[in-house]
Amino acid sequence: MDRTERLARDVLKEMGGHHIVALCVLKGGYKFFADLLDYIKALNRNSDGSIPMTVDFIRLKSYCNDQSTGDIKVIGGDDLSTLTGKNVLIVEFDSLYKCLFSFFFKDIIDTGKTMQTLLSMVKQHNPKMVKVASLLVKRTPRSVGYKPDFVGFEIPDKFVVGYALDYNEYFRDLNVSNASFPRSHFSEPVYKFTKEKNCFLFPAPHHWNRLMVPISHIKL
Secondary structure, three states: OOHHHHHHHHHHHHHOOOOEEEEEEEOOOHHHHHHHHHHHHHHHHOOOOOOOEEEEEEEEEEEEOOEEEEEEEEOOOOOHHHHHHHHHHOHHHHHHHOOOEEEEEEEEEOOOHHHHHHHHHHHOOOOOEEEEEEEEEEOOOOOOOOOOOEEEEEEOOOOEEEOOEOEOOEOOOOOOOOOOOOHHHOOHHHHHHHHHHOOEEOOOHHHHHHHOOEHHHOOO
């Protein structure tokens, strides 16, 4: 079974039967978000009872080059300030939001500081339940101890590019891994970049089975 499908099943098992507000953290989370939602929708269609789902997007930024700055910047039109505004200006939405289940899709949980700050902001609007789904969690001594509710893989403490994850907006479209493909599969600039930055090229989903080990099989 594909790892994303497994996560989708876990989500529906824990949150099924309730209206889910699915919030995608842009930009890095959009491919994982789309893939995961496809599985959730497919499972939803084949289930006895259909679960209502609302989709929205927020955009955060805490990285400059390859380092987390520690300061969360909300940029773009679909960000947290827009979401907060809806709760304040539209009373019906605020009342409805309190009885819905909010579900976040995050690309990487790095130190955990970004997500802790985000959750603190979201909880000001009193959702009934907040769950976080993250494709990746890094093994790092800099972690604040935060663990998401649904996790795809645990990875080394390296900067990650590919599968919509970027380095200053570059390399989002890379879909191979330097762990499973020889140097000849990369252009010289990409190969040089990965060596200089000691980064990890994250593969497309069809390569996951031979590259990664699900976090459920790893002792934390």
